[in-house]
Amino acid sequence: MTETENRRPLASRGSGWAAALTRFLARTAISPNQISVASMAAAALGGLAFWQAGMADGAVARALFLVAGALFCQLRLLCNLLDGMVAIEAGKAAPDGAFWNEFPDRVSDMLILAGIGYGIDWPALGWAAVALAILTAYVREVGRGCGLAADFCGPMAKPHRMALVTAAALASLFEPLWNGRNEILLAALWLVALGSGVTALRRSWRIVGKLRGA
Numbered sequence: 001m002t003e004t005e006n007r008r009p010l011a012s013r014g015s016g017w018a019a020a021l022t023r024f025l026a027r028t029a030i031s032p033n034q035i036s037v038a039s040m041a042a043a044a045l046g047g048l049a050f051w052q053a054g055m056a057d058g059a060v061a062r063a064l065f066l067v068a069g070a071l072f073c074q075l076r077l078l079c080n081l082l083d084g085m086v087a088i089e090a091g092k093a094a095p096d097g098a099f100w101n102e103f104p105d106r107v108s109d110m111l112i113l114a115g116i117g118y119g120i121d122w123p124a125l126g127w128a129a130v131a132l133a134i135l136t137a138y139v140r141e142v143g144r145g146c147g148l149a150a151d152f153c154g155p156m157a158k159p160h161r162m163a164l165v166t167a168a169a170l171a172s173l174f175e176p177l178w179n180g181r182n183e184i185l186l187a188a189l190w191l192v193a194l195g196s197g198v199t200a201l202r203r204s205w206r207i208v209g210k211l212r213g214a
Contacts, residue, residue, distance in 0.1 A: 125193060
């Protein structure tokens, strides 16, 4: 299957602002692969922000780190959107584009989710969420290896994971109101881990069903 056939269906891809950004980037020397690398950098900064938020003493410092973590999660998604659009819509695809379309996503999941785990002092849960998130992508690629179309179904695909983490980070800003600390991010990490497990099982079930002609 081609790189085009392995693209996640996104409504934002048809938006005017995304098209404008794509046209701008197409006029520069920036390559789709460089945008993919930038997504890992954004994820690294996001994971670091979440880690530091867990260790911050003051409420203001913690709030700033939480907001930074949420913003870097969204920047990671923006890079994920634009690398494909610059490659396909702007005609700047490279022979190794398929690798850079997948590998940075797995690294980014690891950096963000493990960063949250260490920040809230639940590193084992963070790594479990990482493993299960990567499993969802692995199952999708198993389906492609069997000759099927890429299955991006949820309930905890990449956009869902990042939306949940972003919302949890922003909601955590209000935890001082009830003397809470990290409960919301802890709940979000559990949801990512369990939801990713369900997603992997659901995708597996759908692959087997399609292969059997169900």
